[in-house]
Amino acid sequence: VIAGIGDDCSVLRLSPRDEILVTTDFTLEGVHVRREWHPAGVVGHRCLARGLSDVAAMGGEPVAAFLSLAVPEKLPQLWVEGFFRGLLRLAGKFNVELAGGDIAHSLAGILADIVVVGSIPRGRAILRSGARPGDRIYVTGHLGGSAAALAELFAHPRRRLDPALYPRHFHPLPRIAAGRVLRQRRIASALIDLSDGLSTDLSHLCEESGRGAEAVGAEITETAIPRARIGKSSRLVSIEQALHGGEDYELLFTSSKPAPSKLAGVKVTEIGRITRGKGMVLLTSSGARRQLRPAGWEHFRP
């Protein structure tokens, strides 16, 4: 970052061998977060995590963030300070500079729009569109932890959850390092982050991979899906939460060869194969073949 806040534009300089990645994501009160459930710092953290995860999903390196924040006139200044603290703490972890943005009053509710600019060596971005029939399908980490926390919040709206017991919901860590290894070692044929839920994001990956090429689908083995554990009792989340729950910010990738069992210290699990022709199939624990429909994110909304 050559020039940041205080001029008409921010000026960034990348290596001449790099391409630029740009991603933009809304975080909306009442949709992604609720003030009574999510402390200000958590909202700031999750807001930036969304953008960083998109950069991880290309195998890229985040460089700078730009925040546009609209808040109701009556919102306490303390809330805004807490929001920035949470956002800047996460930015610091990934050496990302908050290089600009805009602040305004909204008529109702908090709206944060995060822009993350990243870099990637020319031609090396890992797209969603490279999956081919026969490729293995992998995910990082454990799934469903964020949606399961949200389900508890909906079930007991007045209960406060301890963020430390539900880290994937309150403080998701974008898989920047794992994405970097996938790029450097040319492991992944296609890559996406799990923001909308496995079933939905996998359908996106298949759709993009089939665009202008032979249509592809996927076959997923239910018992292989790494389910998250949540809460004090380390309860395993349901298979539905792991299949469809959004906002885990893990990575989903395909590879024509066996992938390592860990990437930058993060567990990697093979969960299925890319198939010829459209459609997703779930091999259930009872051995049945069931059609798998994209049912992420929207499913879990109020």
Add this chain to the structure above:
Amino acid sequence: VIAGIGDDCSVLRLSPRDEILVTTDFTLEGVHVRREWHPAGVVGHRCLARGLSDVAAMGGEPVAAFLSLAVPEKLPQLWVEGFFRGLLRLAGKFNVELAGGDIAHSLAGILADIVVVGSIPRGRAILRSGARPGDRIYVTGHLGGSAAALAELFAHPRRRLDPALYPRHFHPLPRIAAGRVLRQRRIASALIDLSDGLSTDLSHLCEESGRGAEAVGAEITETAIPRARIGKSSRLVSIEQALHGGEDYELLFTSSKPAPSKLAGVKVTEIGRITRGKGMVLLTSSGARRQLRPAGWEHFRP
């Protein structure tokens, strides 16, 4: 733009000799626009114009735009289509690709956040901070036309204004070509666009130029300020509107040598000088010296 909408990030490639410009601007219903005054296409146009003007204010070339749009659930789809038509028409004029973004429902009101990414040869961005005592101060075009239209709307809230008679308010054209000439011919020591009003934006330029250097101020000659003409009768706007009115999206620049009288076909007017020490002075038409305070934009709000 190598990859646009449909992946986790957009991928942009610039010339290795270029730096990246990034700017982000909110357009908020009730603050910048009103649905009853501004047709959807005008809102789309003005939304993108804000971002393009910031790139012009660095002497840069716009490359790609990213739009995050939050609209109330009940907003007609026709409105959204009109918005995009207005935005894309302006984008086409400047060869800018809409390369990504996000759409969501807002709890109340329309919120559009526009991000424009531009390019500029390395080290050649024209900052706000380069003005030195003795530099001449110039503006492009005519000032106050946008604020004067807004004043008419406030005075007669039910009257519709003919956009063709108030072009600077309804369809402001960012001064990309003029900014480019300023950069190529190394004319400007400092540059800013007039989005908040001359008095406010000039104070920003002085402040940034005095940061870590000798403090600078400005002396402006009232009679020199090029006032816009508006409406059917081509009425000259008031001096207050020209001095403080926002959203003209003209350029304000300083130069150590006389500037040409036109830049890329746009009229250029010398309006004063940069002075030693803090503070802005207005030489009034009666020959008096009056302190000039930043009184832009906020001044004209409801």
